[in-house]
Amino acid sequence: MTELARLSIFKQILEKGPIILLFISTLNEFDFNYLGLKYFSFNFPFILIYYWSLKRPGSLGYGLIFLSGLFNDAVVGLPIGVSSLSYLLICGFSSYLRNITLRPNKINDWFFFGFTILVVNSLIYGVANIFFNIQIVYEDILVNILFTFLFYYIFSYLFELYKNFVYGASSV
């Protein structure tokens, strides 16, 4: 009985894995500045949110995504609400893709992700620049978008393995 209860708690923690990872990544803001890689950055929360709201919408609550966006803004120093808006828009895009897709295809998802982050980043940095007068280095954003797009494929593979391990291969 105790063994069963322990297993159930462990499974519950694993099921909450994506949201825990989201909060860790927004509060920790993985960065590689200390490695001296000048032109390397990617937006891990974008990949995480897009993948999990596309493949398993229940695993990330919209309310928690909204909250993690607020934390991200506080940590990064952007106007409060900007990241939340971008995260929620990504959820909307992935939800739209889920609604129109009959046969899921990895390449399709990947290119739609590229389109999504281009639109969302343009909108968000447009808002930050026009309404909040924040100056931005556009080449840094482009590099960030490019690496986020490229890394999606690798992370989607890892998340797929995690999803199959926690929920089983046939889960939707």
Added chain:
Amino acid sequence: MRPSSRDDFIIAIRSAFLKKDNKQKFSLSALIILTLSILILGRYEFKIISYAKLSLKEIAYRSTFIFSTPENLIKNGFFATKNHFFVYKENKILKEKIKELEIKKYNSQYLLSENQRLKETLNELNFTSNEILAKVIVDKQSPFLKSIIVNKGSKHGVVLGMGVLDKEYLVGKVVEVNFTTSRILLLSDLNSKIPVDITPNNIQSILSGTGKDNGKIQYIKENLLIENENEVFTSGAGGIFKPGVPIGTIVKNNLDSQINVEFFSDFSQLRFVKLRAYLSEEN
């Protein structure tokens, strides 16, 4: 009648944004509207939003400090290992520098006393300063914003616009004050603009951040008078900083005639900083 592709698009959009999913507690559109309201009210600095922001930032900064502990351990380990390889070479350079500095020290002592005497003669402004030592708790330099968070806030007497120093070098200024924490905008940030004085020709200019690790000199006519290795100090124009706080050295780029500034302080290595408010008092 078969629905058109436009109808399909509208249905998919409506379902994605307006319908509340079974497993979700909030609908996406409601949260988007809430976020937009926060953004708009925040833009016009509504009191409730400002207080909510302050509380959120306090929680976020403290949580980030805890969550960053493992990463900071790795980071410090990385730097310790890297430094270990260069100890011998560094020791040789430092010995030479000590010799040079000893000579400079005696010269500057004389210049300081002479400067003080001349200022008194001219009846110029003298500056006194209040200093607060603060620990850097968050050092997440995102690609878009170069800033750090320190563990001192309004409770400890921090005010907006205070100069921030690493040893005696200027590294930035306070741009946001919470109750127990503050955000410091580094000189390397694209939004940072500081009036500076370039020696030895005493050329007044503006130092702007580049979003990278260096700064650049802007709005200047006397390009030819500035040379490599010239030193950059605060000019004191605008009254925020005391004149003569060291910032960095000039590195001229011959290709695009841009004048860059290499900072004396390494912004990725900040652990403790001094927050200093300069008050001018007449002789």
